[in-house]
Amino acid sequence: MNDTYSNGKDVIRITDVKLTTVQTRRRTGAISSHIVLQLSTDAGITGVGEISDLDCYRMYMPDPAAVKMGIEKVALGQNAFEIAALHERLLAYMPSYFRYANTYPPFTPASQIAAGVEMAFYDIVGKAFGTPVYNLLGGRQRDRFEITYPVFQAKKESDTERYLGYMDALVAEGVTRFRYYVGVNFEQDENFLIAFRDRFGDKVQLKALDFQGHHHWKDVLRIYDRFRQYGFELLESPSWREDYEGMAELRKRVDVDISEHISSLAQAMRMIRAGAVDVFNITIQSGGIYQAKKLFDLAEAAGLKSLISTTQEMSIGTAANAHLGAVVPQLHYAGDPVGPLLYVDDVVTEKLRYDGTQLIVPQGPGLGFEIDEDKLAALQAGLVEWDRPAHGANYVSD
CATH class of the missing domain: 3.30.390.10 (Enolase-like, N-terminal domain)
Structure with a gap:
């Protein structure tokens, strides 16, 4: 020792x-x-x-x-x-x-x-x-895995060009896989998807449309039929109010996989019994590495697919997701932890690294990172400002 x-x-x-x-x-x-x-x-x-x-x-x-x-x-x-x-x-x-x-x-x-x-x-x-x-988790099976960059709802016309502008920079950096949040304004969503395909064509991959659990499954089916021409692999969180039976009906009617976030063993078992999903969307935010690994084991036992999810952590939290992603038997779809790419700022001496669409699993002792006390002090601030819209969601919006 x-x-x-x-x-x-x-x-x-x-x-x-x-x-x-x-x-x-x-x-x-x-x-x-x-x-x-x-x-x-x-x-x-x-x-x-x-x-x-x-x-x-x-x-x-x-x-x-x-x-x-x-x-x-x-x-x-x-x-x-x-x-x-x-x-x-x-x-x-x-x-x-x-x-x-x-x-x-x-x-x-x-x-x-x-x-x-x-x-x-x-x-x-x-x-x-x-x-x-x-x-400490069983040993590394991979030293990197595929990731996806999130693009939040284009709520107004001017958002489309603004989003495409920073996506230009990402594509130049080798980030060519995205997922798009839909559902605040479907007309605006379609305008964005048209512009997205016109701008990037087949140079980029659209992994998922994320409905954030805001819609009835029949409405999602109609949008799926309307938007499927823009090309995507997954429907994420496509039904509201824990309607796993409705999600199962949707799953029968679409040609792409259904992905849903899993936050408890009880929820996972309900989805399995209902035949609601193809993909478990699993993050350490459900309670840590120790608990999240149980969900990967359950997905494997149930014959379901899985991917690494996120809330968008900084380098420390992303590293925890990365260590979990390094040891689980299979990752069937690209994961979502891209906080160190998404955030301009961080609190560590050196940010977690990416290579294009791949997250590089850190190999230093522990999580692999140390706090930079100067950066930590510079970023210190209160947790919330009520006048500031919450990113990407419809809970608080301008």
Whole structure:
């Protein structure tokens, strides 16, 4: 064993919890809010994590002081090696995460807090052993995987050219796969898709149309018939109100796969029984790597496909998704974690790397990243500004 942790024993105790709230800019100009975690230990190792992209929670945004107190309850004095026990403590304080489904967004503040704390624990253990987190999960099966860049709804005519402009820059960087959010204004969506195909043709791939669970499945079927000429592989979140029976009817009538976010084992079982989906869309935001890996195992057992999802994390959170993506048996579709491409800013010394449409799995100890204290200080800000529209969604919009 590595002798960098205390007395060569499998015990590293958490001694301090530090939380910093930050805001990061996107290429579109939108702002996202995050909480950065730093857990100090008696071995001199600091584990890092993040509670990512919280803007969709405007009416019930987490209180950082309360979150810090809660993390202290479950982490201080605890052994960082005991991640299964960590989840038992987290469930005692937040019994909703991973046990009950959330439809859209497909995670909750509780599940994101759990994911952020767990990241820091895994980071500590990996750094203690001098090995990447993927070696704590069964070992790497791939050192990179395919990704998809999100394009949010063109809500007005001027959005189309603005979006195509930054997509020009992405295509020049080798990013040629996109997914498009639809459903605020279908007429405007079609105008965008026409311009998208006129501009890029077959040089780019449209992985999915994402309906965000806002529409009845029959309306989605009509839009599918209307938009299928623009070429896409998946329909994502195509039915509202947990209507998995309706989703199953839609699945019978379309020629592309149906993908849905999975946020709990109970939700996954309901979808399997209903025959609702072809693809499990799985993210660490459902409660962390430890919990999300169970969903990949369930998809494999049920004979379903799977992909790595996201809320759009910075480099730390994206790294946690990357380590999970490195070890699961199969990734049938390109994943969605592109935060380090999407955000102009980050809090680490060096951002997670991409090669065109591929995410490069980090290979440093732990998650593979260290905080840049100057960058962290420069980005420090409150979690929410009520006058600022939330990115891409219809919860808060201008």
